Structure formats: C-alpha cells, structure tokens
Amino acid sequence: MEWYVILLILFGALMVLLCMGMPVAYCFLTVATVAAPFIWNLSGGMSLLSSSLVDSLINFTLLPIPLFIFMGEIIFHANVAPQIIDAMDRWIGRIPGRLSLMAVAAGVVFSTLTGTSLASTAMLGSSLVPEMKRKGYSNEMSIGPILGSGQLALMIPPSALAVLLGAIAGVSIGKLLIAIILPGILMAVLFSAYIIVRCILKPGLAPPYSVADFTFKEKMAPTLRYVIPVFFIIFCVVGVIYFGIATPTEASATGAMACLLYVAYLKRATKEVLVKSLTATVKLSVMVLLIVATSSLFSQILSYCGAARGLTNLVSDMNVNRYFILIGMMAITFLLGMFLSAQPIIMICIPVFMPIVAALGFNEIWFCVLFLLNLEIGTITPPFGLALFVMKGAAGRETSMKEVISASGPFIALDCLAMAILTAFPSTCLWLVETMG
Amino acid sequence: SGAKTTSPIKISYVTFVHSTHSSALILQKMFADAEAKMQGRVKFIYRGGPESINMFAQGSACAKGAVDMVFTTPSFMGKMAKGTETLILCQVPVAEQRECGLYDYLNTVYNKVNLQFIMMYPREMGNAFTIMSKKPITKLADFKGLTGPGGDWFDDAGKVLGVSVTGIKISEEYTALERGVIDFARLTTDSFVEFRIFELAKYMLDVPYGSAPNSLFMNLDKWNSIPADVQEMLLNTLYGLAPRVQEETTKTVNDCMDEMKADGVQLTTLSPEEKKTYLDIMEKSIYAYVSKDAPEVAKKIYDLTRKK
Amino acid sequence: MAEPGAPEYEDPFKDNAFYKLLDRINDFGRDIGMWMILLTILAISCHVVMRYFFHAPINWAVDICMLFLLYITLFGSPWLLREDGHVGLDFFKDRLKGKPRVYEIMEIINNAIGALLCLVIVFFGIIETISVIQGRIVVDVPLSPPKWIVVVVIPITFLLMFFEFFRKVAIHYRAVKNLVKQK
Numbered sequence: 001m002e003w004y005v006i007l008l009i010l011f012g013a014l015m016v017l018l019c020m021g022m023p024v025a026y027c028f029l030t031v032a033t034v035a036a037p038f039i040w041n042l043s044g045g046m047s048l049l050s051s052s053l054v055d056s057l058i059n060f061t062l063l064p065i066p067l068f069i070f071m072g073e074i075i076f077h078a079n080v081a082p083q084i085i086d087a088m089d090r091w092i093g094r095i096p097g098r099l100s101l102m103a104v105a106a107g108v109v110f111s112t113l114t115g116t117s118l119a120s121t122a123m124l125g126s127s128l129v130p131e132m133k134r135k136g137y138s139n140e141m142s143i144g145p146i147l148g149s150g151q152l153a154l155m156i157p158p159s160a161l162a163v164l165l166g167a168i169a170g171v172s173i174g175k176l177l178i179a180i181i182l183p184g185i186l187m188a189v190l191f192s193a194y195i196i197v198r199c200i201l202k203p204g205l206a207p208p209y210s211v212a213d214f215t216f217k218e219k220m221a222p223t224l225r226y227v228i229p230v231f232f233i234i235f236c237v238v239g240v241i242y243f244g245i246a247t248p249t250e251a252s253a254t255g256a257m258a259c260l261l262y263v264a265y266l267k268r269a270t271k272e273v274l275v276k277s278l279t280a281t282v283k284l285s286v287m288v289l290l291i292v293a294t295s296s297l298f299s300q301i302l303s304y305c306g307a308a309r310g311l312t313n314l315v316s317d318m319n320v321n322r323y324f325i326l327i328g329m330m331a332i333t334f335l336l337g338m339f340l341s342a343q344p345i346i347m348i349c350i351p352v353f354m355p356i357v358a359a360l361g362f363n364e365i366w367f368c369v370l371f372l373l374n375l376e377i378g379t380i381t382p383p384f385g386l387a388l389f390v391m392k393g394a395a396g397r398e399t400s401m402k403e404v405i406s407a408s409g410p411f412i413a414l415d416c417l418a419m420a421i422l423t424a425f426p427s428t429c430l431w432l433v434e435t436m437g
Numbered sequence: 438s439g440a441k442t443t444s445p446i447k448i449s450y451v452t453f454v455h456s457t458h459s460s461a462l463i464l465q466k467m468f469a470d471a472e473a474k475m476q477g478r479v480k481f482i483y484r485g486g487p488e489s490i491n492m493f494a495q496g497s498a499c500a501k502g503a504v505d506m507v508f509t510t511p512s513f514m515g516k517m518a519k520g521t522e523t524l525i526l527c528q529v530p531v532a533e534q535r536e537c538g539l540y541d542y543l544n545t546v547y548n549k550v551n552l553q554f555i556m557m558y559p560r561e562m563g564n565a566f567t568i569m570s571k572k573p574i575t576k577l578a579d580f581k582g583l584t585g586p587g588g589d590w591f592d593d594a595g596k597v598l599g600v601s602v603t604g605i606k607i608s609e610e611y612t613a614l615e616r617g618v619i620d621f622a623r624l625t626t627d628s629f630v631e632f633r634i635f636e637l638a639k640y641m642l643d644v645p646y647g648s649a650p651n652s653l654f655m656n657l658d659k660w661n662s663i664p665a666d667v668q669e670m671l672l673n674t675l676y677g678l679a680p681r682v683q684e685e686t687t688k689t690v691n692d693c694m695d696e697m698k699a700d701g702v703q704l705t706t707l708s709p710e711e712k713k714t715y716l717d718i719m720e721k722s723i724y725a726y727v728s729k730d731a732p733e734v735a736k737k738i739y740d741l742t743r744k745k
Numbered sequence: 746m747a748e749p750g751a752p753e754y755e756d757p758f759k760d761n762a763f764y765k766l767l768d769r770i771n772d773f774g775r776d777i778g779m780w781m782i783l784l785t786i787l788a789i790s791c792h793v794v795m796r797y798f799f800h801a802p803i804n805w806a807v808d809i810c811m812l813f814l815l816y817i818t819l820f821g822s823p824w825l826l827r828e829d830g831h832v833g834l835d836f837f838k839d840r841l842k843g844k845p846r847v848y849e850i851m852e853i854i855n856n857a858i859g860a861l862l863c864l865v866i867v868f869f870g871i872i873e874t875i876s877v878i879q880g881r882i883v884v885d886v887p888l889s890p891p892k893w894i895v896v897v898v899i900p901i902t903f904l905l906m907f908f909e910f911f912r913k914v915a916i917h918y919r920a921v922k923n924l925v926k927q928k
C-alpha cells in the first residue's frame with residue numbers, strides 16, 4: 001500500500017472517531033488496536049500495545065505534569081489566587097486586560113521549567129481561569145493568553161525539547177538554547193500587545209473593574225503576605241535549577257512542596273483543601289497522561305509503516321525556490337502537529353529536513369528555532385492539542401471544547417506572525433548567539 | 438518453500454538510536470553494501486528509530502515477530518537474556534567472534550527467548566566509554582566529592598572512587614551538567630558529541646574502558662524461515678564487512694575527537710599505576726553488575742571474549 | 746453523572762451489588778493516585794535535599810515515582826470514565842442534541858466501541874502479563890523491578906473500564922427506550 005493511503009486511513013479513522021465524540025485517549029487506542037496487527041503482526045503488535053503503554057508512562061520526564069497540576073489546584077482550592085491578584089491589582093492599577101497580562105507574565109515565569117507546555121498551562125488554567133471568569137473575562141482573554149503563554153515553556157530555557165532537537169539535528173545545544181530566548185520574549189511581547197489593543201478596542205472582553213486608591217501601607221501589607229511568598233515558590237522551581245540543586249524535572253517536585261508549605265504558612269492546608277486539590281490533580285493528570293500514552297502508540301504506528309516519512313520526504317523532491325521548500329517543511333510540521341505530539345515529530349521530520357536545510361544554505365540554528373515555534377503551535381491546534389485538552393479539563397464542564405479552541409485561534413495567528421518575523425529578520429534569534437558566542 | 442529464488446528475502450529492522458545517529462547511518466550503509474554483495478537475495482528495510490518502536494520494547498517486539506530485526510543493547514531488553522550484558526567486557530573484534538565461539542554460545546542463550554543473535558556493532562573493543570568532566574581529573578583522588586550519573590554498574594565503582602551517583606535521564610544530562618547537578622558525564626566518544634556534552638565539560642579522561650554491547654538481533658522464526666544457504670551467505674557477508682565497517686566507526690570516533698579538540702576539549706590521564714587501579718575498579722564493578730542475574734552465562738561470555 | 750442541559754439519566758445498576766462494589770473499587774483507584782502524588786512530592790524533594798546537602802541521593806525513590814506515574818494513570822482511568830472526565834471533541838456531538846434519539850444512539854455506539862476495545866486489551870494484556878512472568882522480564886530502570894507488577898495493571902484496569910463502558914451503554918439504551926415510549 002502507498003504511504004499516503006495508509007496516512008489517509010489512519011488520520012481519517014482518527015478524525016471520524018474524534019468527531020463521534022469518543023474520549024480522545026480511547027480514539028487513539030482504538031485506531032492503534034485495529035492497526036497494530038496489520039502494521040506489525042497479531043502477537044507482536046498486541047504485545048507492543050501493552051508494553052508501549054507501560055513504557056511510555058514509566059517516564060520520569062512526565063513527572064512535571066501531575067506535579068504542576070497539583071501546584072495550580074492547591075493554589076486554587078486554598079483560595080489564594082484571588083488574594084494574590086488583589087494584592088497585585090493595588091499596584092498595577094488600571095491597565096486594560098491586566099489579568100490577561102498577568103497570565104502572560106506568569107506563563108513566562110513558569111516556562112523556565114522544562115519544555116513541557118502542559119505543565120504551566122495546567123497550573124495557570126486551574127488557578128487563574130476561575131478568578132478571571134468571576135471578574136467577567138471572556139474566554140478569549142482568559143483561556144487564550146494562558147494557552148499562548150504556556151507554549152513559551154519550549155522557548156525559554158531550560159527546554160528539554162530544545163535539547164532533544166539539538167541532539168537529533170546535530171546543532172550546538174548551547175547556541176540553540178540562547179537562540180530561542182529572544183523569540184520567546186518576542187512572543188510574550190506580541191501576546192501582551194495583542195491583549196492591550198483588543199481590550200482597548202473592545203473593553204467588554206475584559207471588563208475593567210474598579211480598584212480603590214490605596215495608601216502605600218495598604219498596598220504593602222497584602223503584598224508581604226501573599227505576593228512575596230510566591231517568589232519563594234518561584235525560587236523553588238527556577239532557582240533550584242539555576243543553582244544546580246535539581247534537574248528541571250525534579251524541580252517540579254520542589255515547586256509543589258513549596259506550594260504546600262506556602263498554603264500551610266497561610267494556615268489553609270486543611271484536610272478538605274488537600275483532598276479537593278489531590279482529587280482534581282488525579283482527574284486532570286489521568287486524562288492527560290492517558291492521552292500521552294495512547295497517542296504515542298498512534299505515532300509509533302504512523303512512523304513504523306512509513307506514512308510519516310513519506311509525508312516528510314515530499315519536500316525533498318520539490319524543485320522550487322528555497323523559501324517555498326521552507327514553507328513546505330513548515331506546513332508539514334504544522335499538519336503533523338495537528339495529530340501528533342512534539343517529540344515524535346522531531347524524530348520523524350528532523351532527519352529528513354536538516355540535510356535539505358543545509359543544502360539550501362539556510363542557517364541551521366535559525367531553522368531549529370522556527371521548527372520549535374511550529375511545534376509549540378501544535379500543542380494548541382485542534383483536533384489533537386494537548387494544551388487544549390488540559391485547558392478543557394482545568395476550565396471544567398461549563399467551558400466547551402469549541403470555546404477553548406476558538407480562544408486559541410488568535411494566539412495561533414500571533415505565533416504564525418512571530419514565525420514570519422523570524423523568517424524576515426533571522427537576526428531576531430541569531431544576534432544573541434553571535435554576541436554571546 | 439515455494440517462493441521464487443529471484444524475489445529477495447525482506448528484512449525489516451529498527452534501531453534503538455534515532456535514525457541520524459552515527460551508528461544508525463553506518464548500519465544503513467553496511468546493509469546497502471551487504472545487499473549488493475548478496476546479489477539481491479536479501480533486502481533490508483529500515484523502519485526508523487525509537488519513534489517507530491519504543492526503545493525499551495524493541496527486544497520483545499523482535500522476539501514476538503512485530504519486526505524482523507532490531508539493533509539494540511542487551512541493557513534495554515528488560516533482561517530477557519540474563520548475563521549477556523557481559524558483552525561490555527568483550528575484547529575480541531567482531532570479525533573473530535564466530536571463530537572464538539561467541540556467536541554460537543550467545544545463540545544458545547538468545548534462541549531460548551526466540552531471538553537469533555546476528556552480530557555486535559563493529560567497533561574497536563575495549564575503548565568505547567570514558568568520562569568527560571568540568572574539572573580536569575589527573576589522579577583518582579580528584580573523583581572524591583564529585584557527583585556523577587549512575588543507575589547501573591557505576592553505582593559500585595562510584596562508591597570505591599568516592600563519587601556520589603544520581604540517576605539522570607539522558608534528555609536532562611546536558612542541563613544537569615550545565616547547572617552542576619552532576620560534575621561529569623560517562624558515555625561513548627560519539628555520544629559526547631551526539632548530546633553535545635563537550636560544550637560544557639572540557640576535560641576528557643583519556644583512560645577509556647569497555648565495549649559498546651549494541652548488537653543486531655533477528656526474530657528466530659524469521660531466521661529459521663531463511664534458507665540455510667542464504668543464512669550462511671548473510672553471516673559471511675556481514676562478518677566479512679565487519680573489518681571495513683570497524684575502520685569506518687574508528688574514523689567516526691576520531692572525527693568526534695577532532696571536533697571536540699577543536700572546541701577546546703583537553704585530554705587528561707592518570708599515572709600508570711592509578712590507570713591500572715582505575716580500570717580494575719571499572720572492570721570489577723561491571724562484572725559484578727552484569728553477572729549477578731546469571732553468573733554462568735556471564736562467566737562463559739567473559740572467558741570466550743578474552744584477548745588472545 | 747448527568748451533564749447540565751442533558752436529559753436526566755438513570756443508572757440501571759444503581760441498586761446492583763456488583764456495580765456498588767465496582768464503584769468502591771474505582772474510588773479506591775483514585776485514592777491510590779492521590780496518595781502517590783503526595784508521596785512523589787515528598788520523595789523527590791527529599792531526594793534533592795539529600796543529594797545537595799548530604800551527597801546522599803535517594804536514587805530508588807526516583808524509580809518508584811516513575812512506576813507511580815503508571816499506577817496513577819491506569820488506576821485512575823476507570824474512575825475518570827465513570828465521572829465523564831476524559832476529554833473529547835464535543836462540538837459535532839453537541840449539534841445532535843436537537844435530535845435526542847440520534848444523539849443517544851451515537852452514545853451507545855461510542856461506548857460499545859469502548860467496551861469492545863477494553864475487552865481486546867484485557868485479553869492481550871493477560872497474554873502479555875503471562876509472557877513477562879515466564880520470561881522473568883524486568884522494567885528497564887535501575888531498580889529493575891519485575892515487569893509483571895506494571896503490566897498486570899493493564900488487564901485489571903481495562904476490565905474495570907469495560908464495566909464502566911457497559912454501564913454507559915445500558916444507560917443510553919434505556920434513554921432511547923424512554924424516548925421511543927414518549928413518542
């Protein structure tokens with residue numbers, strides 16, 4: 001069978017099941033279970049189903065997912081977020097859409113953890129979204145900015161995904177980690193500018209609420225009590241990595257520990273709060289991890305049968321202007337991003353793309369940055385967008401999948417804009433590398 | 438069977454390293470040469486790296502016939518064939534492994550788990566692994582107080598050397614080294630380049646040890662389905678190519694060394710007596726670790742693979 | 746179990762002793778996950794502190810926490826299924842809400858596929874468990890625990906998921922019957 005026939009069958013079957021409204025994890029598992037005996041053989045394929053589910057879950061780098069979710073849940077259930085926000089409101093005053101901006105800022109801070117955008121999306125989704133809704137924020141201004149800024153996890157070092165990409169592409173990991181910083185900041189700036197402009201044009205999206213005038217002392221008291229300890233949490237996540245106390249994965253545990261201590265310090269670590277936050281953590285983690293495990297099976301099938309390789313090989317046969325080929329490679333990455341998660345896409349595409357990039361005379365580091373940005377978009381593009389699922393789980397039943405997806409729309413567009421800027425001005429990422437290297 | 442002799446026997450394979458890793462590239466080239474030499478009797482089809490079959494599932498996938506052949510390490514096979522990790526201490530070059538009896542002995546072990554051992558990855562024996570550190574190591578005392586990656590036989594060696602060992606996933610090794618969670622990395626020369634460790638650790642201890650146990654395994658039923666003459670032809674061809682492939686891998690390793698040296702990496706060494714002590718500690722720890730599940734198998738492999 | 750705006754569903758097994766037991770087992774699966782998350786936070790934090798300050802990392806804790814990730818996910822899945830917590834794309838299905846019978850039949854199909862899927866996984870999961878026990882296969886982590894202690898969870902939890910899917914089929918079947926009666 002030709003590779004594109006297999007590709008169409010696999011993608012098609014998945015789309016049909018997804019549209020029927022079956023839970024995402026079971027859609028992947030159904031397709032994999034039916035395909036495995038054909039792609040491999042009956043006994044081997046079925047044995048691979050079980051062992052692959054097991055092997056993809058026994059993976060230390062998944063640890064930040066439940067632990068970051070826990071951080072978000074305990075902050076929410078201990079009812080601390082409103083006070084942190086109120087304390088910060090007393091300082092920031094009347095900037096339009098400031099809760100959304102706060103979400104972007106928090107996204108930047110928490111993206112200093114590993115390259116898993118899910119973790120920071122889950123944390124901010126469960127802690128900030130309820131408060132934003134209470135203040136009348138629209139989905140576009142509450143869910144959107146968190147989905148957008150959660151992606152920065154890949155772009156701001158440390159980024160496990162950037163390390164994997166560097167290793168497989170054979171470029172300097174050190175340079176790549178420096179090269180992603182400015183694009184990451186560029187994206188944060190684009191997101192912020194968009195939020196401010198949208199909120200000025202259409203204030204209803206993020207209703208301005210009145211903040212009374214406070215004396216310095218009234219400003220300082222809640223800051224000391226609620227905001228300063230947050231820096232301790234940030235230290236326990238970012239600081240421990242920076243000072244070589246823990247690896248990025250381990251840092252999610254010290255961060256969760258810090259949140260526990262923080263809530264205990266506020267005397268809110270009751271049994272009820274703990275049980276509620278742990279229940280919510282299990283709920284969201286199980287959902288996400290089961291999707292991670294089953295989608296990994298699906299992508300193994302897609303790679304083994306050669307369908308994914310066939311798709312990526314398309315570009316190597318093209319004989320047109322090099323920028324068309326670049327767009328072709330980005331389009332394929334974008335398409336795969338709609339169905340697969342980032343790690344398999346790197347392993348499928350990069351071995352085919354890098355020789356082409358070298359032959360066309362593009363800068364390899366620059367290409368890797370573009371590619372990484374494209375992978376991030378994949379986390380928020382339907383139908384398979386892990387960050388979308390996390391957000392849906394965190395936002396709860398009142399928010400439909402459709403609302404989550406449409407909230408992500410503008411931020412996908414902003415990401416594409418960032419990619420366009422990077423293409424037009426490669427120095428956006430290369431300048432810092434040249435200065436520091 | 439009734440198959441026409443003109444249609445080639447197709448062998449699908451996967452590798453536990455990703456498809457652009459130097460050993461995957463060298464294997465692909467070796468198979469292309471082998472196909473040409475066997476005049477179309479056999480065709481190898483590369484199905485990809487760990488993205489196609491999960492790294493740790495490749496051994497059992499091959500045993501159950503999901504894929505015909507795998508290139509993997511006995512360390513990632515869930516101890517299917519206990520004691521075979523002793524190949525880390527192998528001293529006999531691949532080209533001589535059939536004569537010395539290793540090939541036949543390994544197959545008495547692997548056939549029990551429905552695998553046919555085909556061949557180790559052709560590479561110089563006894564100098565695969567070493568240590569790259571952020572501070573120079575010139576005497577054994579320099580190890581004291583360092584933290585290094587463990588989770589295998591090095592846990593024992595670390596104790597003797599005064600190193601505290603901690604489990605680090607390869608995906609985090611770069612960041613862990615960069616930020617100082619660990620002080621050195623412990624890999625093969627090409628992997629230091631693969632994972633760009635030399636960007637951070639500028640000193641290489643030029644006292645290499647051990648052999649990479651990575652090998653080719655075929656599903657036993659698939660192997661038995663191949664006519665005896667083609668089996669023999671396949672083995673002769675692959676083992677015949679081994680010396681030339683070994684030259685290639687040596688060249689790759691040398692290129693990696695040159696790349697690292699150009700980037701400012703310096704070699705350090707130990708005094709002759711300490712060198713001996715150090716290698717002794719490493720070998721004893723490795724043997725203790727690989728032999729604990731199946732002492733007889735380990736002993737047999739160890740004895741068969743001593744340098745003449 | 747009922748979604749806001751959705752028709753009132755009645756659990757046909759609400760007085761069934763077997764399903765009552767099942768509910769308790771699935772709640773227990775969730776509780777295991779809760780404890781494991783708490784233990785993971787404590788263990789990894791200790792590991793980090795012990796390594797940095799005392800040069801004595803607790804390496805086995807890392808291995809245990811990796812196994813926990815699997816246990817949390819699989820033991821929690823049947824419970825989450827009962828709570829309708831697995832995310833899906835709802836927008837096409839929601840369009841059917843105007844045609845309640847089509848909607849209910851769609852739900853029956855979805856859950857029947859799920860039930861069938863679970864049975865297949867249970868069957869091959871048992872075979873895989875036997876195979877890793879016979880081969881004395883271990884998990885490829887430094888601690889090298891026997892692999893069956895993780896693989897065996899697959900047939901167990903997917904059997905529990907099968908019963909949950911079956912219950913959903915029954916619920917929606919009853920809803921269809923009621924709709925027919927109303928007409």
Ligand code: NA
Pocket residue numbers: 111112113114115152153154155156157158159
């Ligand atoms: Na990051």
Ligand code: NA
Pocket residue numbers: 337338339340377378379380381382383384385386
């Ligand atoms: Na996507």
